[in-house]
Amino acid sequence: MLYAILCYAHEETVFAWSKDEEDAVMAKLLEVQAPYAKAGKLGPVGRLMPTTAATTVRKGKDEALVIDGPFAETKEVLLGFYTAEFDTLDEAVTFSKELSAVNPGSSSYEIRPFYVFHPGDMKNSESKT
Amino acid sequence: MTDIAWIELALTAARPQALGALLRYFRDLDIAEEAFQEACLRAIRTWPDKGPPRDPTAWLIFVGRNSGIDQVRKRSKNDPLPEEEAFSDLSDAEDDIADRLDNSNYRDDILRLMFICCHPDLPNTQQIALALRIVSGLTVPQIARAFLVGESAMEQRITRAKARVAKAGVPFETPGAEERAERLGIVSSMIYLVFNEGYSAGITNKDSAAFCDEAIRLARLLLRIFPGEPEIMGLLALMLLQHSRAHARFDGQGQIVLLEDQNRLLWDRRQINEALALLDKAIRHRKPGSYQVQAAISALHARAAKPEDTDWAEITLLYSLLERLHPSPVVSLNKAVAVSKLRGPDAALDMLVPLADALGSYFYFHGVKGGLLMQSGRKAEAREAFDRAIALANSPAECAHIRQQIDKLGEVGVPVG
Structure with a gap:
């Protein structure tokens, strides 16, 4: 089964990290991912920019509205996501617990099974860096 | 990161909103x-055992408000009772959690x-210090070290x-x-002042x-509380772009490296992309x-992989626009x-002539002028401008940078004017 693992947290706190704190957390998260990546279970992993960089297109009466900011004003926001292929939900839960243990910024990891709608064909190098 | 370090970060993050709400209640900083x-x-004391509350800011406002009320009561035993309106709507503390x-x-x-x-009566440095103390919650020793004072x-x-x-009185009515x-x-200018204080200190x-x-x-x-304000987007983008070059702006000896000589691989792509x-x-x-x-100009530099790729025509147009929006000799x-x-x-150099009066005591003006005169092969005049720049330099790094330029003047290859 394919899973999207969505990381939620208080944005103000995470973006108050100093560079050193941030680097330390990222290094630990990479350590957790490494064995899964090696086993060929890990798909693209994305880190979202702050919600201040977000734009929301919302269905309007006639034309869709373009709104600055995230979809909803919430205390906890989506900060990043993992995609992975696991045999069981238990495995996804274990992975999420491992991530949670090394990330003081995260408050929840939502595990959402998904199926591939389109495999992707981005050519831009940015998707590879 | 330890629990306590994490709690301290959460407190820092909650500070502006919580303190802002408490200021509204008590009307006294x-x-x-x-x-x-x-x-x-x-x-x-309590979060490490019980775990942090779901909404730390609301928790801090609620607890802070109760403790503030106690303080006011204690004081009022000695002092004459404060006027009722001195602190607004204290009675409905229960409701407050709801409208938090x-x-x-x-x-x-x-x-x-x-x-x-x-406050306009406060000099820039005091505005910066006050904002860092009150809004950001930096400690006095931290701020003192940054300003190199006791x-x-x-x-x-x-x-x-x-x-x-x-x-001066704090304006409490809703604007x-x-x-x-x-x-x-x-407030945007104040934030940019804080940034520039850090930027000019460099490393x-x-x-x-x-x-x-x-x-x-x-x-x-x-920007999070005013998400549709393009100038705040611009301010944030501008600061991110300038900050993205933090590791390239100085060399190992702490000398200034000019934009065109910077190693662009050291620029922080994440900050650039966000900007x-x-x-x-x-x-x-x-x-x-x-x-x-200004951010758009900075972005054109960020988009150029090599200095030669820089779109100077577009940059010139943007400076013309900036001259119209915000005329200034700089x-x-x-x-x-x-x-x-x-x-x-x-x-x-022709364009510099009318600026000479306004910018006569500005380091950067003489540095630029010297550089242009050097390119033009007018060595003696260039030397004069560089000497003037050194006299006006604000930091040892600026001084050293001009000395390097003067050394170049003496090198072979610079045409003699």
Whole structure:
């Protein structure tokens, strides 16, 4: 089964990290991912920019509205996501617990099974860096 | 990261909103600060066992408010009773948890907290110090180290600035649209001052270099509560772009490295990408402002993989726009630099002539002038301009940079004029 693992947290706190704190957390998260990546279970992993960089297109009466900011004003926001292929939900839960243990910024990891709608064909190098 | 370190971060993050709300209740900065402090102490005592509350900010406001009320009561045993209106709606503490996230209130709370630090009677350095103390919650020793002054001197400075603010009276009524826009402009300049204090220190002073991160954090906070303001997007983008070059701006010896000589691989792509995303958003509003244009100029540098790829024609156009929006001799000076890249040093030197009076005591003016004269082969005049620049330099790094230019003057290959 394919899973999207969505990381939620208080944005103000995470973006108050100093560079050193941030680097330390990222290094630990990479350590957790490494064995899964090696086993060929890990798909693209994305880190979202702050919600201040977000734009929301919302269905309007006639034309869709373009709104600055995230979809909803919430205390906890989506900060990043993992995609992975696991045999069981238990495995996804274990992975999420491992991530949670090394990330003081995260408050929840939502595990959402998904199926591939389109495999992707981005050519831009940015998707590879 | 330990639990306590994590709690401290959460407290810092919650500070502007919580302290802003407490200031609204108590209408007195000292009481509000003490109440917030007390709430933080209780958080440090109780959160490690019970775990952090789901909404730390609301928790801090609630606990701070109760502790503030106690303080006011204790004082009132000795002092004459404060007037009823001195603190508003204290009776409905229960209701408060319910309206804790009332957006319309809290964004004005945060804006007010930032705004009181920008009193026009306060010199820039005091505005910066006050904002870092009150809004960001930096300690007095931290701020003192950054400004290279003693702790007691800084303590005094902040106390005096606070007294000034209190005397002027804090504006508690909810601002109208026009007033709010004006406050946003003033607060934006203050945030940019904080940034520049850190930026000009560069790597020579780690404490003030941290101001750059703090200014970026404050701008993100401001944009989060006013998400549709293109100038705040521009301000945040501008600071991110300038900050993205932090590791390339100085060499191993702490010497300034000019933009065209910087190793562009050292630029922070993440900050650049965030800035470009913000600029794209801002441009959609079609309400150009000076931060947006400055950010757009900075973005053209960021987009060029090599200095030769820089789009100087577009940069010149943007400087012309900036001259119209925000006329200033410094902007014209920067435009002259862009023109020199397109049409050579002599065209740029012509543009410098009318600026000489206004910028006669400005380090950068003489540095640029010397550089252009050198390119033009007018060595003696270049030397004169560089000497003038050295006399006006603000830091050892600036001084050293001009000395290098003077050394180049003596090198073979520079045409003799």
